[in-house]
Amino acid sequence: MAVLGRDGIIYYLNGGNDDELYSTADNLRQSSFGQEVYLRAIVEFSNVCNKKCNYCGLRAPNSKVSRYRMGIDEIIESACMAAEAGARTIVLQSGDDFSYSPAQIADIISRIKESHDVAVTLSLGDRSAAEYKQWFNCGADRCLLKLETTDADIYEKIRCGENFHERMELLRSLQEIGYEVGSGIIVGLPDYTVEQLADDLLFLSNLELDMIAAGPFIPHPDTPYSPAVTGDIDISFRFTALARLLNPFSNIPATSALDSFDSEGRKKGLQRGCNVIMPSVTPVGQRKDYNIYPGKNSVSVDVVDTISRAEELVRALDFIPSASKGSSRRMNNVQ
């Protein structure tokens, strides 16, 4: 295959040889992870957010969202139900909602870890490094902090004045604290080019991430980007396949956004280098309101059914839903 410098990446992003790209990514996934696919169960415990990201349906100025905040016991109960249904990783996710105190988040983490042998991932946005350190000491294992773009100017534009360098500083702090850290981008934001995506890919790969996530841009009708053109799902598949080539041991999810384009989207992702799926186990009553983009969380079955459907999807491809927590293999296999 073509050498994977910037020009080679652009060649494949442009669809230069999809068959070669996807089969190479699939082979690499196989040699790094065998047939195992990791399930990460997400509890989206609050859709309140103080930020104004132009692409996101949860942005603070969107008055059409039905906002919710789950109680502490309800969050723990959802996490425990997912663990009892077979999930080995619980992702605690919210908007940038600082109404939950550090002590309350610590309590949630401690009680989940005390009651079940699971990994806990935090996806809580721009909380301070000191808070993340406190939560690490309570047993949290991983953090997810998306960049959405690695271009500082575009970042400021799409996230409505937020500072890219501060986000990067936080990401570095999380790595220094000892978390497994994931990040990622949105593929096909307004005015984006494949050249920029190639730069994103190289930038993310240099960060030595334990997880890299990328999904196609889907314009939300209640955001400033509602008239924008939808991202190209094929470029999104190529991006994650290339991410696999550059990061053989990083966890790479087949995001739920893929299924919003194509009912087979996540399956195709798993056949093209991805090794993780992340079903929402948010209570059915709130799940549809975690509406970052149209079509997200459109499946409204209970936690047990959600996990079993995810496992069925994995088995249908002759993969195996992993019984392990799916801790980072990158750390054990860095060259």
Ligand code: SF4
């Ligand atoms: S992307 Fe995250 S921080 Fe930005 S508005 Fe949406 S939930 Fe809030």
